[in-house]
Every structure is written in structure tokens, then in C-alpha cells.
Amino acid sequence: MTPDAIVVGSGPNGLAAAITLAQAGLKTVLREAQARVGGGLRSSELTLPGFMHDVCSAVHPLALSSPFFRTLPLAEFGLEWVQPSAALAHPLDDGSAAVLERSLDATAERLGPGGGDWRRLHSPFVRRWDELSHDLLGPPLRPPRHPFLMARFGLRALRSATGLAGSLRGTPARALFAGSAAHSFLPLESPGTAAFGLLLSVAGHAVGWPIPRGGSQRMADALAAYFRSLGGEIVTAAPVEGLDELQAARLVLLDLSPRQVLRIAGDKLPVGYRRALERYRYGSAAFKVDWALDGPVPWTAAECARAATVHLGGTLEELAASEAAHARGTVHERPFVLFVQPTLFDGSRAPAGKHTAWAYCHVPNGYALDVAGRIERQVERFAPGFRDRILARSVLAPADLERRNANLIGGDINGGMMDLRQVFARPVARPTPYRTPVSGMYLCSASTPPGGGVHGMCGHHAARAALAEVLR
Numbered sequence: 001m002t003p004d005a006i007v008v009g010s011g012p013n014g015l016a017a018a019i020t021l022a023q024a025g026l027k028t029v030l031r032e033a034q035a036r037v038g039g040g041l042r043s044s045e046l047t048l049p050g051f052m053h054d055v056c057s058a059v060h061p062l063a064l065s066s067p068f069f070r071t072l073p074l075a076e077f078g079l080e081w082v083q084p085s086a087a088l089a090h091p092l093d094d095g096s097a098a099v100l101e102r103s104l105d106a107t108a109e110r111l112g113p114g115g116g117d118w119r120r121l122h123s124p125f126v127r128r129w130d131e132l133s134h135d136l137l138g139p140p141l142r143p144p145r146h147p148f149l150m151a152r153f154g155l156r157a158l159r160s161a162t163g164l165a166g167s168l169r170g171t172p173a174r175a176l177f178a179g180s181a182a183h184s185f186l187p188l189e190s191p192g193t194a195a196f197g198l199l200l201s202v203a204g205h206a207v208g209w210p211i212p213r214g215g216s217q218r219m220a221d222a223l224a225a226y227f228r229s230l231g232g233e234i235v236t237a238a239p240v241e242g243l244d245e246l247q248a249a250r251l252v253l254l255d256l257s258p259r260q261v262l263r264i265a266g267d268k269l270p271v272g273y274r275r276a277l278e279r280y281r282y283g284s285a286a287f288k289v290d291w292a293l294d295g296p297v298p299w300t301a302a303e304c305a306r307a308a309t310v311h312l313g314g315t316l317e318e319l320a321a322s323e324a325a326h327a328r329g330t331v332h333e334r335p336f337v338l339f340v341q342p343t344l345f346d347g348s349r350a351p352a353g354k355h356t357a358w359a360y361c362h363v364p365n366g367y368a369l370d371v372a373g374r375i376e377r378q379v380e381r382f383a384p385g386f387r388d389r390i391l392a393r394s395v396l397a398p399a400d401l402e403r404r405n406a407n408l409i410g411g412d413i414n415g416g417m418m419d420l421r422q423v424f425a426r427p428v429a430r431p432t433p434y435r436t437p438v439s440g441m442y443l444c445s446a447s448t449p450p451g452g453g454v455h456g457m458c459g460h461h462a463a464r465a466a467l468a469e470v471l472r
């Protein structure tokens with residue numbers, strides 16, 4: 001068929017864009033460089049046969065909060081969410097663990113003196129998460145639908161994570177907040193880093209931190225199957241090398257980061273826009289380790305077995321030191337580690353009695369040294385005997401991640417730094433950041449608002465902007 005639209009790249013944003021266009025009746029083709037669809041939503045037997053690992057994203061509070069994904073009939077196309085009984089655990093050296101329960105009250109009760117502070121901080125936003133998530137993940141530069149709620153959130157979110165966490169009483173509450181804020185990949189003293197802590201904790205209470213049964217690939221496969229049911233066509237193992245290959249279509253949506261856009265379309269861009277894309281900044285990277293395990297992780301704090309996600313790194317002060325280190329170009333001896341243990345809740349991913357685990361820490365962009373040992377020491381610190389359970393490991397350094405997905409420039413998993421300036425001017429400051437100066441060409445990746453994470457809203461908004469142009 002001669003397509004109306006071609007979407008390049010099948011990450012969650014490419015899939016969301018393609019679905020939005022197909023829902024509007026456009027003949028849409030999705031082109032993917034790799035053999036399978038999914039981008040950051042791929043799963044693979046990285047270690048041993050029968051052990052299914054998530055190569056990139058593993059835990060999906062943002063997918064469940066996504067105003068667009070929530071409207072799609074993905075369960076009919078094979079997606080099943082698994083909800084661990086707690087969203088997140090954060091062990092400490094005294095053998096205890098702070099736990100982000102689904103219930104705000106249950107969380108607060110166990111946070112000692114900081115419990116009341118935790119409840120007061122989160123409760124107005126947990127109650128109204130539906131409305132707030134629409135505004136937070138909504139189209140950029142539009143007046144919010146709930147301005148007072150957004151203003152209340154914004155006043156807290158614009159603070160630094162260390163500032164807001166420091167206002168909570170007690171080590172457990174501070175550490176629990178700082179762990180979520182550290183998903184920003186930024187020094188925790190930076191203004192705006194509190195936003196990540198607040199957003200992820202509130203989402204944890206409101207919708208949980210779920211995992212897809214069978215692995216994240218199942219979500220990509222469900223999105224792809226739904227897209228095909230709308231008449232969409234998917235072509236895999238088909239990297240796009242230049243814009244000229246896409247001339248047949250009236251609309252071209254690129255689920256790519258600025259560096260690749262410059263590579264495939266640089267000669268078509270006006271100088272000012274090209275320079276602006278060249279100035280786009282990439283952030284720190286992920287260094288990832290996956291394990292096949294002989295048994296479950298032997299946590300000192302038993303509560304850690306109630307959550308798929310466990311944040312390893314200790315106190316607020318330790319986490320702040322770890323996050324300051326990668327921003328300075330080095331890696332802390334005891335880095336903050338994001339750890340996921342999916343098979344405790346989803347036995348389909350490993351042979352009976354065996355387990356998988358997934359982890360990464362933050363390293364400078366393009367970092368070439370091996371920090372797998374430091375990651376394992378952090379796990380061992382809170383789960384002595386962990387190393388004895390390792391059957392096999394897969395190590396993906398920043399360059400390996402980029403080889404598997406060209407969007408992960410230098411191992412940056414957010415499609416570019418998410419500091420205050422670049423959250424709004426993403427990838428450049430324009431009234432419609434998705435539209436490029438080339439007629440019919442749009443950007444729809446995590447390098448556009450609202451940025452990184454599996455929520456599909458960059459793709460959805462870009463497609464809506466493109467449709468508005470077609471209708472005009």
C-alpha cells in the first residue's frame with residue numbers, strides 16, 4: 001500500500017504514534033531497525049535458555065498512569081499486569097526496610113516519625129492522580145485542566161530531592177523518597193529532582209509499580225497486535241538510513257533521538273534548527289546486569305520479597321553522594337542500584353524454582369569501565385549469600401545498550417538529559433516541539449515532552465499534532 005504515514009522506530013512512543021494515526025484512519029506503516037518491535041520494551045533470554053529477562057524497562061507505573069495507554073484494549077491483545085503486594089522496598093543497614101505500600105496509611109504507619117510527613121506530602125496527589133496525571137503527561141504548553149492542583153504539585157516538584165526529602169523526618173522516609181527521585185539520573189541537589197520522587201511515589205500509591213506477565217516484550221507485542229488490528233503494517237529489520245526512503249508518505253514521525261535525526265535528515269534541516277539539535281544534551285547512562293539465579297534473593301529484610309522493585313543504596317546522604325559522582329564523571333564505590341526481581345511474582349519467566357533479577361546503576365555517559373562488581377556488592381550488602389545463587393550473568397555497558405537500540409546514545413535511557421531546562425525545551429524550544437521545519441516530519445520519541453519512561457505520551461501527542469496539520 002502507499003502509506004499516508006510512516007513511523008520510524010517501534011518503541012512505546014513509536015507504537016503509540018502509529019496507533020493514534022491508525023485510529024484516525026490513516027494508512028500507517030511502522031518501520032523498525034531491529035528484528036522485533038518494542039525498543040525499550042524488549043525481553044530476551046540474556047543469560048540461559050528458559051530465563052526471560054527485560055533488556056530495558058521492567059516496571060511500569062507510568063504505563064498504567066498513561067492517559068493514552070489506559071484507553072487501549074491491550075488485555076484483549078495479551079497484556080496482563082502483575083501487581084506485587086508492595087510497590088517498592090528500600091532496605092537499610094540495620095536490617096529494616098522502608099516499604100512503599102499501595103496504601104498510604106500502611107506506608108506511613110511504618111515510617112516512624114516521618115510517617116505523618118509522608119502522608120501529608122502525598123495524600124492530595126494520590127487522591128487526584130487521575131486528574132494530575134492528565135496534566136503532567138498532557139500536551140506541553142497548554143494551560144492545565146486543574147491549575148490549583150498543578151500549582152500545588154509544582155511548588156513541591158520544583159525543589160531539589162535533597163531539599164524535599166530533608167523536610168521529612170527520619171532516615172527511612174528520606175531514603176524512600178530519595179530512591180525514587182534518583183530515577184532522574186541527576187544530582188539530587190538539582191532543582192526539579194523532587195518531581196521524580198513525587199511522581200513515582202504518588203503513582204506507586206495510586207496505580208502500583210506493576211510488571212507485565214511474561215516480560216515487557218508482552219506489552220510491545222500487545223501494542224503491535226492492536227495496531228495491526230487497526231490495519232497498520234509493521235516492517236522489522238528495516239533500519240531507515242535517510243529521509244529519502246520515506247518520501248512516499250505525507251507524514252513521517254521519527255521515534256528517534258536528535259543525534260539520529262541529524263544523521264538521517266540533517267541535510268534537509270534549516271541551519272538554526274540543526275544547530276539547536278546539535279546542542280541537545282544527553283545525560284548519564286545505565287550500566288546493566290541481569291542474573292539467572294538458583295533461588296530467590298536472600299534479603300536480610302524479609303519485606304524486600306514483597307516488592308518487585310528494590311532500591312539499594314542506603315540513606316539519603318549515600319544516594320546523594322552516588323548521584324553526584326556520575327554527574328562529575330565517575331562512579332561511586334557504593335552506587336545507587338535499581339533492582340528488580342520479577343520471578344517472585346511471575347513464575348512464567350524462569351524454570352520452576354529458579355529466578356531472574358535485573359539491575360542497573362548510573363554511570364557517566366559512554367562510561368567504558370566495568371562496574372558489575374560494585375552492583376553485586378550492593379546487592380550482597382542487603383542480601384548476604386546473593387552471589388552464591390548466581391547461575392549466570394549478562395552485563396550490558398552503555399555501549400552495549402546503544403548497540404541494541406540506537407536511541408540509547410552513550411547509554412542514556414531517557415532520550416536526553418531531563419533537567420529543568422530540557423524537560424520543557426525538548427528537543428528545542430518551539431511552540432509545538434514535535435513539529436520540525438521539514439513539512440510533514442515530526443519527532444515523537446522520549447526526546448520530546450514529557451520525556452523518558454514507558455507512557456507513550458510523546459508519540460501520542462506528536463501524532464495528534466501531525467493529524468491537526470493533515471486536517472488543516
Ligand SMILES: Cc1cc2nc3c(=O)[nH]c(=O)nc-3n(C[C@H](O)[C@H](O)[C@H](O)COP(=O)(O)OP(=O)(O)OC[C@H]3O[C@@H](n4cnc5c(N)ncnc54)[C@H](O)[C@@H]3O)c2cc1C
Nearest residue numbers: 009011012013033039040056057058059240445446453454
Ligand atoms: C536499561 C533500561 C531500563 C529502563 N527501565 C525502565 C522502567 O523500568 N520503566 C520505564 O517506564 N522506563 C524504563 N526505561 C526507559 C524506557 O525504556 C524509555 O524511556 C522508552 O522505551 C522510550 O521510548 P521511545 O519509544 O521514545 O524509544 P525506544 O523505546 O528507545 O525505541 C526506539 C526504537 O527505534 C528504533 N530505531 C532506532 N533507530 C532506527 C532507525 N534508523 N530506523 C528504524 N528504527 C530505528 C530502535 O531500534 C527502537 O526500537 C528503561 C530504559 C532502559 C534502557
